[in-house]
Amino acid sequence: MGNEHISARLLESLTPGAIAALIFAITVGCFIVDFASKPRYPKSLPRVGFGDGLLGGLKNLLYFTVRYNTWMAEGYKKYSKHGRSFVVPSAPSRPQEIVVPRSQAAWMLELPDRMLSTKEAHRDALHNDYQFFGTDDQFPIQTIHKHLARNLVGLIPGLQDEVHGAIDDTFGVDTDHWKSLNLWEAWLGIVPRVTNRMLVGAPLCRDQGFLDSQVAFADDVFRNSFILAMFPRVFQPLVAPMFVLPNWWHWRKSYLKSKPLIEQRLYDMARKASGDPAYDDWQPPEEMLTWLIRQAKADGLGHELNPELLSKRLLPIQFAAIHTTVMTGFNLFLDLLSSDPSLGCLDAIREETSRVLGEDNGAWTKQGLARLHRTDSAIKESMRLSNFAQGLTHRKVVAPEGVTNPAEGWHAPYGALLMLDMGGTHHDPELYENPDHYDPWRFSRVRQAYEARPAEDRRDPDEAVEMKRLGMVTTSAEFLPFSHGRHACPGRFFVAHELKMILAYLLQNYDIKPLPERPKGFWFGGNILPPVQVRIEVRRRKGTI
Ligand code: HEM
Numbered sequence: 001m002g003n004e005h006i007s008a009r010l011l012e013s014l015t016p017g018a019i020a021a022l023i024f025a026i027t028v029g030c031f032i033v034d035f036a037s038k039p040r041y042p043k044s045l046p047r048v049g050f051g052d053g054l055l056g057g058l059k060n061l062l063y064f065t066v067r068y069n070t071w072m073a074e075g076y077k078k079y080s081k082h083g084r085s086f087v088v089p090s091a092p093s094r095p096q097e098i099v100v101p102r103s104q105a106a107w108m109l110e111l112p113d114r115m116l117s118t119k120e121a122h123r124d125a126l127h128n129d130y131q132f133f134g135t136d137d138q139f140p141i142q143t144i145h146k147h148l149a150r151n152l153v154g155l156i157p158g159l160q161d162e163v164h165g166a167i168d169d170t171f172g173v174d175t176d177h178w179k180s181l182n183l184w185e186a187w188l189g190i191v192p193r194v195t196n197r198m199l200v201g202a203p204l205c206r207d208q209g210f211l212d213s214q215v216a217f218a219d220d221v222f223r224n225s226f227i228l229a230m231f232p233r234v235f236q237p238l239v240a241p242m243f244v245l246p247n248w249w250h251w252r253k254s255y256l257k258s259k260p261l262i263e264q265r266l267y268d269m270a271r272k273a274s275g276d277p278a279y280d281d282w283q284p285p286e287e288m289l290t291w292l293i294r295q296a297k298a299d300g301l302g303h304e305l306n307p308e309l310l311s312k313r314l315l316p317i318q319f320a321a322i323h324t325t326v327m328t329g330f331n332l333f334l335d336l337l338s339s340d341p342s343l344g345c346l347d348a349i350r351e352e353t354s355r356v357l358g359e360d361n362g363a364w365t366k367q368g369l370a371r372l373h374r375t376d377s378a379i380k381e382s383m384r385l386s387n388f389a390q391g392l393t394h395r396k397v398v399a400p401e402g403v404t405n406p407a408e409g410w411h412a413p414y415g416a417l418l419m420l421d422m423g424g425t426h427h428d429p430e431l432y433e434n435p436d437h438y439d440p441w442r443f444s445r446v447r448q449a450y451e452a453r454p455a456e457d458r459r460d461p462d463e464a465v466e467m468k469r470l471g472m473v474t475t476s477a478e479f480l481p482f483s484h485g486r487h488a489c490p491g492r493f494f495v496a497h498e499l500k501m502i503l504a505y506l507l508q509n510y511d512i513k514p515l516p517e518r519p520k521g522f523w524f525g526g527n528i529l530p531p532v533q534v535r536i537e538v539r540r541r542k543g544t545i
Contacts (some may be wrong), residue, residue: 023481028280030102030232031092037233038095039397039415041087048075049089050329057094060089060096068525069423072390075099076424085408090417091229091237091525094124097417101260104407105477106421108395109485116395116418118487124396124417126319127228130240130490131221137316138207139304140292145490147291147385148198152493153366154286155198155500160364162197162205163501166190171510175540178513184532187326188215194498195321199288199314204261213254214318220247221319226524255311257334262289269293288317316354322492328481329499330530331386332379335438338518338535345440346507349375353504365503370471377444380472383481384426385438389524393420393483424482431478438518443470472496509544513537 025072035057048071050056050063072086079086080101087096108116119138122128128137156426158301172179192215196205204210231239265284272279284290292313296304304310339345352374360368395418397403402413412418427435432442441448450458450467460463468474473492475484482489489495506512513536521528 007306027457030234033234034232041098042410045410046079046086048086061092061265064089064091067347069390069523072421072423076421080421080424093229093231093233095415095417097419098412099421102425102477108418116400116474117398118395120396120398121394126225127240131224132245132315133312140313140317143291143398148490149493151286156364158193158197159343159498160501162194163505166193167505171538173540173545175228175542178537178539180537183534183536184330185331190502191325191511192322201285202262204258204350207257210254210257213250217247217250217315218319218323220250251315255308258311258492259307265289265307266293325495327388327530332382334518335382335386336484336514337512339438339440345378349378349503350507354508369497369500372500373444373447374441375503376472377442378440379499381438381440381442387422387481388427388528390423391419391421394530420480425478425480426449454480509541510538511541
């Protein structure tokens with residue numbers, strides 16, 4: 001009787017106001033638990049933002065989404081420029097970041113993975129355990145590191161074919177009328193298809209249902225990464241399984257599309273390996289699916305030879321490859337189309353790509369693509385100027401004893417997050433003259449002058465290497481869009497080929513109206529939300545079909 005009385009009293013007291021207060025108290029409590037369990041950094045490290053006391057920490061959480069860029073710019077000027085590290089606030093569920101200056105980039109990037117981990121930094125940022133269904137991403141990453149570069153030459157004819165088809169379908173072939181296109185959608189019409197030519201080959205790379213589900217999956221990962229970063233970590237096991245339901249749905253749709261291909265490839269490769277004479281003349285196509293199967297066999301990983309798992313193995317690569325390239329191509333067009341018309345950027349790229357392609361009889365080759373110095377420079381300059389994140393090089397301290405920085409003497413405990421500042425570096429006038437200006441030939445001017453010299457004046461091997469290093473695929477502490485060091489993006493050689501072929505085909509075959517000014521994105525924390533509403537006017541050039 002007594003218990004019933006207490007229960008009734010409790011129920012009566014559960015008014016909507018009381019419930020709201022309870023939820024608020026639990027949330028604040030969770031944030032405090034989160035805050036208390038984050039790694040602590042030494043007082044000797046300077047801070048930007050509101051400091052790291054409880055009140056300052058709360059204000060940092062409130063302002064993080066809109067002030068992060070200002071904090072980074074302030075830290076770059078006050079500390080990085082003088083070779084000092086500083087601490088910047090991060091999203092609520094993440095530890096604050098120690099921004100390491102350029103002068104110490106080599107130290108950071110050369111520490112072994114057992115001390116500073118790329119994998120763990122990515123895993124925390126993307127919430128891999130939930131978003132990729134607990135499937136470790138290292139096997140596909142290692143497969144790309146091992147197989148992509150060595151197969152690149154053989155991939156070129158297929159990529160060229162796919163670039164042409166994707167652009168014809170997306171931009172149309174009407175030579176009489178201007179067509180208005182949403183620029184973001186246009187790049188989404190090209191990049192997933194071309195990327196998937198390398199991942200799963202034709203005809204699956206043209207299956208719109210398959211591509212749509214891959215793009216939707218990548219969108220899910222981005223969206224959920226933002227959302228989950230805003231929740232206290234103790235909440236995440238409760239909310240993450242709900243947020244990732246669309247990931248599962250989109251993966252499942254793409255799996256059903258790719259299952260017949262994966263099963264067939266497993267069967268064919270097994271028959272070939274068993275010496276079946278019917279397969280004497282058959283070679284598996286060189287693409288990611290084949291590399292995954294080959295690598296699993298070479299490593300004795302029988303469990304990897306499972307269609308469902310193989311389709312999940314493609315997901316981290318689809319994610320790493322598609323939106324990064326779409327964003328880069330999208331920015332490139334915004335920069336090119338709004339560049340000073342007197343520079344004649346589009347015509348210069350048209351001239352260079354037509355001339356080199358003509359010299360190679362209309363088929364791209366590795367050497368031909370490498371000779372596109374101006375095109376390369378225009379892309380690289382856009383990647384420098386229009387960085388779509390403040391930093392893309394993050395490392396998590398995983399050494400139980402932490403790491404100590406030899407130059408400044410500070411100690412970062414287990415769980416600390418270190419990063420390099422790409423935004424500050426790319427816009428530093430001491431490194432890049434007039435850094436906020438799009439100068440398409442910034443990296444090709446010296447190279448062209450070098451090439452124009454008589455052959456006998458170009459015998460210095462060091463100078464030749466220096467010239468090569470001006471290309472977009474060469475990473476350095478001064479050029480970070482692909483990061484730097486041993487975990488630098490292994491897809492960058494592929495991207496360079498892909499973007500040059502796309503630019504060449506688009507400019508040779510279409511007129512595109514310039515934009516009056518460069519549309520701006522919106523910074524949300526350390527990432528930019530691109531102005532996806534931008535439309536461009538295009539028309540197929542006469543005599544090109
Ligand atoms: C313009 C397009 C791209 C950009 C800007 C880009 C940028 C990056 C960056 C910044 C990293 C992080 C490296 C680090 O943490 O130090 C990375 C890693 C990676 N990227 Fe790319 N990427 C692009 C396209 C691609 C493509 C097309 C592929 C696949 C074909 C790819 C595959 C990978 C892989 C597998 C990793 C992980 C490397 C590792 O952890 O060792 N990326 N990329």
